[in-house]
Amino acid sequence: MRLRKLLVLFSLPSLLIGCNPEQAPGAGPIDLLIVDGLLFDGSGSPPSAGDIGIDDGAIVFVGDADAVNLRGEERIDAAGMWVTPGFIDAHSHAELDPDYGRDAIPYLHQGITSVVLGLDGGGSSEVAARLGLWRENGIGVNGMLFVGHGSVRRQVMGEANGAPTPAEQAAMEALVRKGMGEGAFGLSTGLFYVPGTYADTEEVIALARVAAEYPNAIYDTHDRDLGAVYQGVGYDASVLEGIRIVEESGLRGIFSHYNPQGAHNYGRGEDAAAFINEARERGVDIWAAQHPYTANQSNLRSYTVPDWAVDGGQDAMVARFDDPALAARILGDTEAMLQLRGGADKIFFVDPAPSLNGRTLAQVARELEMPPAAAVQAILRSGNKGVMNLELYDDANTRFLAQQDWMMTCTDGRTPRPDQPMTHPRTFGAFPMKMRQFVFEQELLSPEFMIRSFTGLAADFYRLPDRGYLREGYRADVVVLDPDSYRDLASFEQPRRLAQGVEHLLVNGQFAVRDGAATGVLAGEALTRPDDGD
Numbered sequence: 001m002r003l004r005k006l007l008v009l010f011s012l013p014s015l016l017i018g019c020n021p022e023q024a025p026g027a028g029p030i031d032l033l034i035v036d037g038l039l040f041d042g043s044g045s046p047p048s049a050g051d052i053g054i055d056d057g058a059i060v061f062v063g064d065a066d067a068v069n070l071r072g073e074e075r076i077d078a079a080g081m082w083v084t085p086g087f088i089d090a091h092s093h094a095e096l097d098p099d100y101g102r103d104a105i106p107y108l109h110q111g112i113t114s115v116v117l118g119l120d121g122g123g124s125s126e127v128a129a130r131l132g133l134w135r136e137n138g139i140g141v142n143g144m145l146f147v148g149h150g151s152v153r154r155q156v157m158g159e160a161n162g163a164p165t166p167a168e169q170a171a172m173e174a175l176v177r178k179g180m181g182e183g184a185f186g187l188s189t190g191l192f193y194v195p196g197t198y199a200d201t202e203e204v205i206a207l208a209r210v211a212a213e214y215p216n217a218i219y220d221t222h223d224r225d226l227g228a229v230y231q232g233v234g235y236d237a238s239v240l241e242g243i244r245i246v247e248e249s250g251l252r253g254i255f256s257h258y259n260p261q262g263a264h265n266y267g268r269g270e271d272a273a274a275f276i277n278e279a280r281e282r283g284v285d286i287w288a289a290q291h292p293y294t295a296n297q298s299n300l301r302s303y304t305v306p307d308w309a310v311d312g313g314q315d316a317m318v319a320r321f322d323d324p325a326l327a328a329r330i331l332g333d334t335e336a337m338l339q340l341r342g343g344a345d346k347i348f349f350v351d352p353a354p355s356l357n358g359r360t361l362a363q364v365a366r367e368l369e370m371p372p373a374a375a376v377q378a379i380l381r382s383g384n385k386g387v388m389n390l391e392l393y394d395d396a397n398t399r400f401l402a403q404q405d406w407m408m409t410c411t412d413g414r415t416p417r418p419d420q421p422m423t424h425p426r427t428f429g430a431f432p433m434k435m436r437q438f439v440f441e442q443e444l445l446s447p448e449f450m451i452r453s454f455t456g457l458a459a460d461f462y463r464l465p466d467r468g469y470l471r472e473g474y475r476a477d478v479v480v481l482d483p484d485s486y487r488d489l490a491s492f493e494q495p496r497r498l499a500q501g502v503e504h505l506l507v508n509g510q511f512a513v514r515d516g517a518a519t520g521v522l523a524g525e526a527l528t529r530p531d532d533g534d
């Protein structure tokens with residue numbers, strides 16, 4: 001690669017003057033050599049000892065550097081360390097736009113160098129503008145965007161329930177086309193959330209077909225009903241809907257944070273895997289991502305207020321709370337919804353506004369001297385609140401799904417504000433926790449299988465042409481981690497503890513973490529969907 005770079009330079013006529021061919025290729029040192037590490041190339045192959053060379057942001061050498069006399073201006077001794085491609089967070093809510101999250105520090109300390117955003121239906125169609133801001137402001141990790149069905153629907157139809165008119169459907173399709181044309185990787189949906197939940201399957205298929213006009217496009221879905229939706233379609237029907245959308249649109253698909261929810265779905269990991277395996281066997285291009293936690297994070301309104309009562313938005317909902325007959329009906333629904341989620345003591349506040357944080361809904365209800373369902377209405381009057389739903393997922397399900405060779409890894413993590421003490425620990429620990437549990441403690445998976453789920457597998461799915469593997473010519477997103485200390489430290493009590501064990505992390509060849517400490521460099525790139533067809 002250095003050779004190629006020099007040849008490019010030599011081909012410029014102005015540089016030929018005074019150029020001495022004697023100093024040509026291979027003579028000078030490259031930027032960086034990482035030597036004597038255990039190299040995991042991202043393919044799932046067993047690791048091998050070796051060196052990698054990095055120059056001008058790219059991996060230019062993999063092998064035995066001494067054998068070819070390769071020298072680096074800087075040399076890092078990686079004896080005892082694992083050297084891997086940078087990790088790809090397949091479902092993230094990293095904040096790269098406001099000032100406080102751009103450096104992506106919670107993610108970097110896990111080894112993450114790329115994040116996928118705009119998911120759960122939330123990505124704006126203003127893709128070019130956002131990518132442009134990233135390029136202007138700088139971002140700490142590479143960012144990829146989806147255009148979101150929910151966002152597009154809200155823009156055209158507000159939060160109205162019901163089907164779009166033909167003109168509204170056409171307006172939504174135009175917005176999807178705009179986002180895809182500007183570099184989005186695909187269309188995301190959040191069919192569980194308002195307003196995505198108001199869409200029927202046909203509406204989504206029509207929009208997905210628009211996205212499918214673009215090469216390499218993807219459908220990313222947060223299912224309509226992950227298993228804990230009151231009067232919902234149920235987990236199985238929801239997964240089958242996702243597969244149908246992929247199959248009929250011609251997109252390639254990914255189920256976000258794939259795991260059935262609720263105690264009634266414990267022990268159903270094999271069923272969940274079978275849906276995907278059967279679809280793949282008949283040629284549907286469908287994949288998934290997961291995080292290892294048993295708790296989920298979302299918001300109180302989505303978990304406890306039925307869709308019909310949210311129709312029209314916050315003010316319309318509060319007006320219903322003020323109508324005694326409607327309020328009573330909502331109370332009944334809320335009680336049933338809470339039961340489905342394990343009860344009010346499993347709903348734990350983690351809101352940016354700290355007044356309720358660190359307590360469960362059951363505790364807050366006791367303080368308010370109300371039953372939990374009534375407390376929900378009192379709390380939501382001042383706006384929606386971030387909550388976790390504890391013990392929503394079954395460890396055994398997660399473990400079974402982790403063994404599937406189409407299962408990527410994600411944080412689903414939302415960067416907390418600087419003054420926000422409580423959040424879901426997954427933002428800080430999802431990748432090392434998955435590694436700790438399934439590789440180090442349970443020895444369920446090999447390190448190379450796990451690293452593939454963090455790297456090459458996701459790069460294959462997103463069709464990133466030059467990331468996800470330790471290969472010559474690839475971008476230098478590289479993790480140097482100490483397997484003896486690579487651990488998640490974030491807990492529900494102390495969710496903001498950074499992961500440990502990433503000794504060095506390169507993002508596009510620059511040190512984002514050096515000697516275990518973030519450098520603050522903003523070396524991430526705004527990535528766009530590869531446009532080269534299949």
Ligand SMILES: [Zn+2]
Nearest residue numbers: 091119120412
């Ligand atoms: Zn999400």
